[in-house]
Amino acid sequence: MSTNGSDTPSSARRASDGVSVGFVAERSGVAISALHFYEQEGLIRSWRNGANHRRYDRDVLRRVAVIRVAQKAGVPLKEIAGALATLPQGRTPNAHDWERLSTGWKAELDARIERLTKLRDELTGCIGCGCLSLKHCPLRNPDDRLAAGGHGPVLLDAAAKDDEA
Known part of the structure; x- marks a missing residue:
């Protein structure tokens, strides 16, 4: 999504030479390779100047900040890309x-927190299928009804499917 991937006319580009990838990396605290990855994934855009150097409009700094915060909150990149596209x-x-x-993103984060809290609280007792908890197995999974x-942690998988619905 680089070079000419923007909706801004080239004449407007000449009025502002933009900022370099090194500048964006330094100001945002993100590695150049990560910026290139974000660009490949359609999260940010660059363009090429007359010397064929990759340039960014200054608004990319805020977009990168949004990406970083969303990633730290556990939002998948595809969801971030969809949100930034708006x-x-x-x-x-x-x-x-x-x-x-x-x-x-709040509803998904709340659901993820609930899943993780449940997993944390039940981690030492059962992994969702009863197979590792002989003392609790007859109560949670009598006659191996699960x-x-x-196969596997069907209770945990079912909770995840419920959260996705």
Whole structure:
């Protein structure tokens, strides 16, 4: 999604030479290789100047900040890309944009927290299928009734499917 992948006309590009990949890396604290990866995944855009150097509009700094915060919260890159695609190109994401994006991720984050809390609380007792907890197995999985649900941690898998629905 680099070079000419932007909606901004080339005449407007000449008015602003943008910033270099090194500048973006230094200011954002993100490795150049990560910036190139973000670009490959459609999260950010660059363009090439007359000397064929990769350049970014300054709004990319805020977009990278949004990406980093969302990643730290556990939001998958595909969801981040989808959310960033709703923002207009060439405009720095603002507080209203962030509020809208983060609100959209809140329900999934709450569900993930609930799953992780349940997993943490049950981790020493059972992994979801009863196979490692002989003392609790007759209560949670009498006569191996969970075997009909599939292999592995079927209770945990079922909880994850419920959360996805």
